[in-house]
Amino acid sequence: MQRRNFVKSTLGVAGAAFSGEAVAGNWHSQPALLAKNSFKLKYAPHIGMFENSAGKDPIDQLKFMADMGFTALEDNGMMGRDVAMQEKMGKEMARLGMTMGVFVLDKGGNSQNTLAAGKPEYIDIFLNGCRRAVETAKRVNAKFTTVVPGDFERNLPIGIQTGHVIDALRRGAEILEPAGLVMVLEPLSDSPNLFLRTSDQTYEICRGVNSPSCKILFDIYHMQKNEGHIIPHIDWCWKEIAYFQIGDNPGRKEPTTGEINYKNIFKHIYRKAKAENKEFIFGMEHGNSMPGKDGEAALIKAYLESDSFTI
Template sequence: MLRRNFVKSTLGLAGAAIAAGDALGAAPAAKNKFKLKYASHFGMFQNSAGKDVIDQLKFMADQGFMALEDNGMMGRPVEQQEAIAKEMTRLGMEMGVFVVDKGGNGANTLAAGKKEYIDIFLNGCKKAVEVAKRVNAKWMTVVPGDFERNIPIGVQTGNVIDALRRGAEILEPHGLVMVLEPLSDSPNLFLRTSDQTYEICRGVNSKSCKILYDIYHMQKNEGRLIYNIDQTWSEIDYFQIGDEPGRKEPTTGEINYKNVFKYIYDRSKKEGKSFIMGMEHGNSKQGKEGEEALIKAYVESDNFQI
């Protein structure tokens, strides 16, 4: 009898705790437990969750995607930034990258070494500090812009390093990191490969200037993904995902994401590191069916042996 009463009492307390958690708005257990920290973005699940960004965050967390990246975060109203951060805190989600506004592009390429271009970049870094504080972010994406083809390549590289070093001086006191993203969108882009980005990060020589290794772009520009990740590992601080061709979810193209994810997971665990894996891609199918297929693709790709 005493044991039976104890069990009833324990169960009652557990039920009360769950009820209290619900009353406080605690996040429910996720449907999927992923090995890596995948960061979805707004719009990816809007057919399932609706257009409201807070509802989308709830859906992401419910599916097991416990991080978010939002390239356009700097352009959102302050009150929306604050609401997003509050809900992410409640859900236990982590903020990934946002893009530094005018952080280097074709109109103000850092390779040119022009003061007016550098000033635009540095002002973007200063504004990014305030946004990062507001949304609990650590990383922000920077793209140095296009080649300045009338200047020798070594001088262009020096100009980029000088500008980024000044940006790092703004970010470093706040523990923030700009991650440089080599891209495949146009041959005019100055930053193209992981080894080039590695060289620039070593030149900047700051913990606030690291590599954003976008697996989709690097498959297009250089291939040998695991080899190049291994070679540049010490300077990588963030990953992004997209299959090639098409820039859709894993399993839709030629990249063996299960093997790539396993390599990143195994080495991270061995070295005590943790990466956010940004889901910077589209959905291969439309509507709720496409969103369900995307979730299934991540479940499959994350199902590697450990």
């Protein structure tokens, strides 16, 4: 199936309001084409999510995302791409009117160099990653980079570990803040060995670092697994949240495939943000529940459904 025909069929199945004339238009998307299929929130797919429909070229995938009405991108592996591709992607996103979301800060902290240990050599690795992240961010016009402090250092009291993490992040913020780059700390559910596990713990650390360049990445999938009670936790941590990520549970697939009521969560965030004149990026950090082009069409339909809340 040709790409333009897939656009027609996908939007037809999803009930989108693209006109036939618009979708049959230029392969190289223009922002004006999105006017009749705009989402209320700024959802950010990742490279590979629409590979069956758009092909393997990241630039073609960006064009496809824009045709589908998505206005942002996140790319965890951006720091690992060669400079030429970073620059090319940055220019194409600017042309399409797309916002760059998070990329992972390389060597930000992991089981091999956990910031909780307080070891100078681990902190040096992290700070070097911060410097390189600033250069990457310039090429793709990014404002956010994901940081995970790493594992527990279990031979130390938890308060000492927390102090070590805060000290390291303060030094990182000194590098990132002048560049306007925000490290968003992500509590995860992948392993009980991870130091950062809950939103309130992350809130405490952000308050301790006390920098506009150290905020919370609230991944709804991980927080549903680790703590539940999603909307109250969002409200409690609101002042320190700078970014959201999405994934239904169980399965870590698109909304509507699990137990999380994303329509209500999206509505709550939208209303709360609108009242404060804020805007968030919502990273689509999940897999597709079905394979192939049909799975990609189903994913788009799920987002149209979840975004159809009443304002």
